[in-house]
Structure formats: structure tokens, C-alpha cells
Amino acid sequence: xxxxxxxxxxxxxxxxxxxYLAADLGKDNIASMRVSAGPIKTLAAAGIxxxxxxxxxxxxxxxxxxxxxxxxxxxxxxxxxxxxxxxxSPARCTTSISGY
Numbered sequence: 001x002x003x004x005x006x007x008x009x010x011x012x013x014x015x016x017x018x019x020y021l022a023a024d025l026g027k028d029n030i031a032s033m034r035v036s037a038g039p040i041k042t043l044a045a046a047g048i049x050x051x052x053x054x055x056x057x058x059x060x061x062x063x064x065x066x067x068x069x070x071x072x073x074x075x076x077x078x079x080x081x082x083x084x085x086x087x088x089s090p091a092r093c094t095t096s097i098s099g100y
Contacts, residue, residue, distance in 0.1 A: 007048075011036065033080040037073035038062065 014034060021032035039045065039054050048054070058068070066072075 035073060035076050035080065038068045040068050040070060040073065
């Protein structure tokens with residue numbers, strides 16, 4: 001992904017951390033979850049160089065053609081922490097909406 005720089009490494013480290021947490025805490029029935037929602041226009045994202053380019057790039061390559069929003073990402077997170085999911089799966093790394 002152009003202009004992504006160290007974020008790819010950070011996301012890979014986060015996913016690995018979730019998996020290790022799941023291995024350590026799963027035996028105590030504690031779930032470890034991660035949501036990868038894709039680029040979302042936030043105040044923090046404004047500090048990323050060429051962020052608007054990243055948004056356009058995501059529009060072209062995402063599987064679903066719906067835009068990413070904070071509300072949709074929050075809904076994915078709420079689903080993951082619901083008893084139906086969290087109790088069945090000690091670890092979940094999910095790509096929601098338009099993440100990669």
C-alpha cells in the first residue's frame with residue numbers, strides 16, 4: 001500500500017499480539033479480539049501524509065463497495081465482544097467492512 005510505511009508493520013505486530021494473548025488468556029476463557037476496518041477519516045488520520053490518496057486507493061481495491069465509517073467499525077467491535085462470539089472463540093482477528 002503506497003504511503004502506508006510503518007503502519008503495515010504495526011498492524012502485523014498487533015495481530016501477532018492478539019494471537020499470543022489468545023494463547024495465554026484463552027485457557028482462562030478470556031477473549032482477545034482485533035478489528036481491521038480499513039482507513040477511516042479521523043483527526044489522527046489527518047496527520048498521515050497523502051491520507052486522501054489512501055482513501056481513494058481503498059475505494060478501488062475493497063471487496064465491498066460501501067465506505068468505511070466509525071459507526072460500522074464500532075458495530076463490528078460490539079459484535080465481537082458479544083457473549084455469542086466471545087465465549088466461543090478465545091481469539092479473533094477479523095477484517096470488517098473494508099479492512100486489509
